[in-house]
Amino acid sequence: MQATSLTPRQRLEFEIEMLVVKELARYEHADPFRKNPPLGHFLLVPPQPKEWDLDYLMSIVEVKGKNGRNYLDPQYVHDEIVVPAGPYLMQDVEDGKKRLNTDPLISKANILQEGRSPYTIWRGVIHIGVFPEVLESHNMDLVGSRGMPFLCLYNGEPRLESYRYIPYAFPGWGAPSCGSIIV
Numbered sequence: 001m002q003a004t005s006l007t008p009r010q011r012l013e014f015e016i017e018m019l020v021v022k023e024l025a026r027y028e029h030a031d032p033f034r035k036n037p038p039l040g041h042f043l044l045v046p047p048q049p050k051e052w053d054l055d056y057l058m059s060i061v062e063v064k065g066k067n068g069r070n071y072l073d074p075q076y077v078h079d080e081i082v083v084p085a086g087p088y089l090m091q092d093v094e095d096g097k098k099r100l101n102t103d104p105l106i107s108k109a110n111i112l113q114e115g116r117s118p119y120t121i122w123r124g125v126i127h128i129g130v131f132p133e134v135l136e137s138h139n140m141d142l143v144g145s146r147g148m149p150f151l152c153l154y155n156g157e158p159r160l161e162s163y164r165y166i167p168y169a170f171p172g173w174g175a176p177s178c179g180s181i182i183v
Helices: 008-021 027-033 054-059 104-113 121-130
Strands: 042-045 088-091 139-141 149-154 157-162 180-182
Touching (some): 008 042, 027 042, 121 139, 121 157
Antiparallel strands (some): 088 180, 139 149
16 A cells, blocks of 8 residues: 555555554544644554554565564664654654665754754564655664664564664665644
8 A cells, every 4th residue: 555645544544554454553542633643744652551562563574475573682672863762653753764874873963954853773663564665765773772773674574673783874874853743
């Protein structure tokens, strides 16, 4: 389904349905936003669980029949930004395509300077859980989380990994962000 051809209400229902099917959200997480969903690119983000299994989260991400895999050690996974505790909508979502081929540290500085909010691991997994086709066009640097994690396709397999060395401006990689948040 092409999300760009949907009305805001249809897009919200599509997103919540995808999240519920993957057991990432409950229908009531969309209730506060159903009366007046915003125009433009937005993403419904359910509450982040206090304890989460990255292996499981990545296993429910599927791109062209291949399920995702996690290559991060959960003890080193920490967000560097504050995110709402309950469900929220990210507005003016940019999936990283506008920041391709940029060192993740530079992208992070630019995102913050522009007053935007960078993606954390949770936001990235939610995004590709709903719109896995994003990874077919580019990989995502998740600069809102410590350790420079990223989501990528490697031999067609969706992966959650981290830069093990100095971050680098890889061709076809970009840092996603949102312009504002509705709680």
